[in-house]
Amino acid sequence: MKQIFIKKTMVLFLLCVPTLIMAQSVIKGTIKDASTGEVLPGANVVIKGTTQGTTADFDGNFTIEIMDFPKTLVISSVGYKTVELNITNDNFIQVSLEEGVALDEVILVGNRSKPRTILDSSVPIDNIGVAELVNTGQPTVDKMLTYKVPSFNSTNQTISDATAHFDPADLRGLGPSRTLVLVNGKRKNQSALVYINDTPGKGEVGVDLKSIPAAAIERIEVLRDGASAQYGSDAIAGVINMVLKNNVEFTTVNVKSGITTEGDGFNLGADINSSLSIGENGGYLNLTFGYYQQEETNRAGTPGEDVLFGVAANDPTWGDWLSRNPDLGMTVGQPELKKGDAFFNAGVPFKNGKGKFYTFGGMTYRVGKSFALYRAPYWVGDPFNLLHEPGTEYQGFQPTFETDIRDNNSTVGVEFDLLGLDVDLSGTYGRNAVDYEVNNSLNPALGASSPTSFDVGAYTFSNTLANLDFSKNFGQASIAFGAELKNERFTAEAGEPASYAGSGAQSFPGLQPSNAVEASRDNYGVYGDLEWEPTDKFLIGGAIRYEDFSDFGDNTSWKVSSRYLLGDKKGALRASYSTGFRAPSLHQIYLSNIQTLVSGGTISNQGTFNNVDPVIREGLGVPQLTAETSKNISAGITFKPVSNLSLSVDYYNVKVDDRVLFTGEIGFDGDDNSTNPVEQILLDNSITSLKFFVNAVNTNTSGVDLVANYRNLEMGNGMLSLTLAANFNETTIEGEIDTPDLLAANGYEIFNRKEQSRITSARPKSKVLLGIDYNISEWNFALNNTYFGEVSWQHSNNGLNGVDFGNGPLPLDDAAYDQTFSGKVITDLIIGYNFSDRISGNIAINNLLNVYPDEIDTKGDFVTDLGGRFRYPWEVSQFGFNGTILNAGLTFKF
Template sequence: MNYQNQLTLTLSLLLLPLGVLSQNVVTGTITEASSNSPLPGVNIIEKGTSNGTTSDFEGEFSINVSAFPATLVVTFVGYNSQEITLEAAQQITIALQDGVALDEIILVGNRSKPRTILDSPVPIDNIGLAEMKKTGQPTVDKMLTYKVPSFNSTQQTISDATAHFDPADLRGLGPSRTLVLVNGKRKNQSALVYINDTPGKGEVGVDLKSIPAAAIERIEVLRDGASAQYGSDAIAGVINMVLKKNVEYTTVNAKAGVTTEGDGFNYAVDLNTAITIEERGFLNLTVGYYEQEETNRAGEPGKDVLFGVEANDPTWGNWLANNPDLGMTIGQPELKKFDLFFNSGLPFKNEKGEFYTFGGLTSRTGKSFALYRAPYWVGDPHNLLHDANSEYQGFQPTFETDVIDNNITAGVKWELAGFNFDLSGTFGRNAIDYEVNNTLNVDLGANSPTSFAVGGYSFSNTLANFDISRTVGAFSFGLGAEVKKERFNSEAGQPESYTGSGAQSFPGLQPKNAVRAERENYGIYSEIDWEPTDKLLIGAALRYEDFSDFGNNTSWKVNGRYLLGDKGALRASYSTGFRAPSLHQIYLSNIQTLVSGGTVSNQGTFNNVDPIIRNDLGVPQLSAETSKNISAGITYRIKNNLTVSADFYNVKVDDRVLFTGEIGFDDDNMSTNPVEQVLLNNSITSLKFFVNAVNTNTSGVDLVVNYRKIDLGPGQLNATLAANFNDTKIEGKIDTPALLASNGYEIFNRKEQARITSSRPKSKILLGLDYNLNQWNFGLNNTYFGSVTWRHADNGLNGADLGDGPLPTNDEDYDQTFKGKVITDLVIGYEFNKSLSANIFVNNLLNVYPDEVDTKGDFVTDLGGRFKYPWEVSQFGFSGTVINASATFKF
């Protein structure tokens, strides 16, 4: 054994009487080498089997092994791992040293046998809580954005409820195609469909703000298609949130911050603790609160070309001079969030099983802002929104949300006759209630309220899972079944919110928009791994799913891995996958107020089961998307503290579900076509719907280099370089329904296509430097966000009347590319003692903003100058520099 390159191992053989220690039980204690203090939560796995356990508060563990000799693999995030071969039952003490984490045990990616990152045939990131917190970001989705190059999530603005969720995705494939797990169990999706002009438009994702970072031990990010193992949604990959178990200390964190502009003040406090249950069981509890104020980075055009009001207008010139930003508030919304999470396990007395349960509740409220209604936009509203003795100044409606997300899982694991069983049940629900305040319904006149309950949505799923696994010689088998029921509800708003033209900015959901929909599905899966030699692994997986609303699907996967000694591995996989259209996409309908082409209009979204869509317009029933995913790569440990990995991937998605662009009246005023008749019959100016209509092809490369424990002066430096390069193309023609195509309609124009191909950066590079000097820690993180491109709906070809600037020529068009930028984050930390530490975070140290919008004569691009920075494509937001300070107390 090479002790210099392995863990420092103190192994004391204390052979106990057979009457005290079971024949196949190994017990011991895990400690930290530098301090000799116990390490709770360390993974101990019997190599070649699925037998495993974790250390408790005192660092102690007990594991039943299948037979002797037995090899134990001991791993923990941020420490070197060790393999220990034992000839008989005994008690051991192991001291772990800091190191690179190629040998950490991961849960995601294989359901028949635990594996390490090195052993895995697919690329997996394993990110500990300490790494996430060093980003200085307030929520899990933002933390992942600055830790995983292929993950993107940015703050949205002026986008109704989307501003309170922020679409997040892997590899630019949209929020719908990333599966999120908690402790390996499926997390419920949110109740929201992103229907506004943002990245991820028309998609449904998981509410990542509903999982508090303080409850998480680590996050595993599987960057490979996994539908054959986990079912629908896993086309781009899987994110598994592993909750804390045993913890040595109760930890209290407090944090506060503000932008250098003086707005966006935020503060947070959270507590995590654990208690022991019957000596070896545990209950981990997390409670937290977070609050933030809004920011404002509106443009200041000083005139309003949307309504033809110039700066020197004789009536409104004074108002424009006093309000050059046209009254707008554009930035992050107000937010208040409360979290309560738990994770518990209770081993059987014979150590051959465990009862477990985990879950949580998140409640948050938010307030964002709609377009300001200048006094010339909506007439004097009968003094409803201003003092009767003052001059009417217009008003800005607020969009306010009340979000509840709750989930709970309970299950039991046990071992019998060499088989491992896992039976569990999961319930998860996300609900959103909307209010629109500081507004009115002009059709109600002086009787109009100024605050409206405009409706809401809820989505829930109930699952039961049963998994069986066993390892026999060189083979590991897994099989299982899942039964799931999903429910989607839409509630109408109060009558005043939708009567006539409805509440300004967001007419309430109407009774005809209300829906209670549900569906069931069941799935069965099997997988097998064959390791004919210590170096070679060949695996396969097969999954069959049957949905009550659209039919069935079979997905499969093959993969392989070849170890390059203990230095690294070559890996590759090929899989098929699918994504069932969400209930939201099938049943969502509403009417929304838009500003388009200089006019204010009402747009209707019709659901896929509406006779108007299915019969009148000939739109087919939604069906599942299907995919083909291939990846190949290498991971290699150049030396003990230096590792590199590179993975190529290609993902083809067929029959992708789209949310169409606006379908309205054509330029022919002489006749009414069938589509226009639908608009007239429903008193709307345009409509949208969901349809399977496009095939996409995404190719990319992921690169990761970790260099740890570099001696530099009196301290040590850790360096990480990670990058993602990707490109998505639309293949073939858009599949437009025949009736719409024959009447000249384009359902997915250039602008909508750009949301798939260029709204997210095609490249992202992270360079993280972390320097430890005695009690000090200094971090400097640089994140390069590549360019994004906004494309005009028709590039001015039919838009000669869109503005007062020059028309496009061969050398000039309305499209705009916002060039790549580097965001630099600085972290300074000091550990006063083992109980108290503090940090200062300066996010976006150099106060970098995206390129400003250049309208090129098209005032719709920035809504007449209201938007200074891009809002329909996204890189890193536009809050500027944010300074935060935090303190952590352990006891």
């Protein structure tokens, strides 16, 4: 292991050493206000098509180094029109900016008719450039956003079947299903997976954020406000719009690598982004290709005994095996992953300059391997020597859960002028597919004929959309209206017969023919959007949208918003109120399967029945799934007292009614004298418990977002920037859970304390980001501190059956088994150096202080950590448990 660690560390070192140093030229200049002649400190100067740039000092002066001429400089400042200058020599230049809107502050999301700046917006929006994303040191977009947006959360999952390969992500703690993701303003397809394991986001469906490479992204706009009236279903918590790169000046190549200080989790990646010119009118084709791979990590517990199966450390038969395998054979950590990306973004303007043809999209292909619970030799035998050589001591086996994931989306459209209206006509297709295999396993029911690798089934989800959008800016007023047609399709394919015969393959019985499904639905929507500025300070807007779904009916959502600019445009007061909705996903309506559960040494099979199954609809009286509805209110203030300092504070409250939930386990009631109707269903289907989806919960989420930026402070010979961003939130369940009458009459609780805590306390209720960025000469130093607030895990019945720690049973009102995991600060250090304007390198140390979550305290209930197999929390999530990660990278431009 030490030799492997040394070799991989050498890879990191080599990535940090430049192989080419070139001579440089220096451009100097001054930036002033065109109308007053006053200098503009803090103005941005960027070499077009790159992230290399600088800022003007307090005298408006700047210096920037380049490799060769000619170069185009993009010069901008908040509140001024952007200027592009073609530089052919190193003469001193003077630039005058006129009042207007800076290009790098323009946002597209949140308004269908007129792009605005963050200051002008009536709702809170984050605008995150690619340099900020990369500067987190994180490998994928979902993790980058976690360390840039306080209200966004996503962490690695473990021992959770396919969920470990997708990692549920959410905004404002409202679950993965309630955040709409756009690419260039067009809807991105959801993934094919429903998160059905005991993780945050259980029972929900999200977009596969690992399928969009950071190298293809110019910036990400995060709208932190309900937007169903503008964009339709799923936008209850907000909208994430990923804007792709277009006509870049340079071809950029990035290579990167990393490893944990434990010597595992080695990763390696490379990507290339470039543009080609098309035609003579500024047409472009931007291309991105990337590859990334990572190895697994392991942070398993080491109990040295197995209380779940009653095997003590000194067991006469298995004590020797336990002493050699104190971790019970487990691998608990991030999964293996290999990923390839290919993305494109193209636009060709018309010759008359009144429109353009555009197309964009991409495909991601990745394979992954995660791990199931280790089957110790006293748990599952191998009498036919399928997983060990004859004559050798049988050691047990750890099944692997392996995925083959394809995600592709593409949009083709045309923008043109029609009767004075701006028209956008487009078509979009997106698809996500995941195939499952269980390997290094067996099916005991098949005896000697059992295979050791199983095809256990597959899921796909796709959508096809047609959009027609009209907009017009009349000066003080802007209008937009349009329509959308959408078709969605969900399929589930059965696994091979050997995977589900008898009790099925160990760890995950395959999907059976009865679980196979091919379902689709159609919907159409029409919307209107109006904004009016009766004065240069006051803005009022409204939107309304009607949608009709072929499977459950229709919905009308609306929104009103307003903004008032403070004196001299130093800030703004803003507020909005909206209604929203989320259509139940096809996955939630039609998913069914069988899962293997382990609890207290008992192995059992649990059945998930879909919402159209007669067992659910007729047998249990569960109603048809319908849309969730929401009411969203937000109010805030932005303030810019000086040119370098900006502040914003926003309050929000989101009420969601009829929230779709995935019930807890519904099993036998323990009364052996009679069989109730629910138990009869279990017996008829040879399962020990069942689950289903139902509209049953109303939730209330309140919170505050805070963002403060203090940029371009002169410190010595360099420039210092400070960022403080925070989110504080709380979600509560209001009223009683709507339990179907038959289940209520027989004493069943469909959503117990543990399942409720997944909504109310599985994600941090507070998160604070403090970033310090210092640029001096060719160096960049970034120190980011992220505080992840506490999370709580609640036991299904809180030990109310009574537990005795030696002093008698605990009182019923004590938290016998619950545990709160305290808040922690994760510190990241990133050091960058520009060897030239073509070559740069960086070293990132993520989790510099090697912080881990609190360890699990079973409090006498050893099922909470599966008998010590889990050292750190896995059913609630803060920041994962990989420890310190060392990363390094090089960037080349040519």
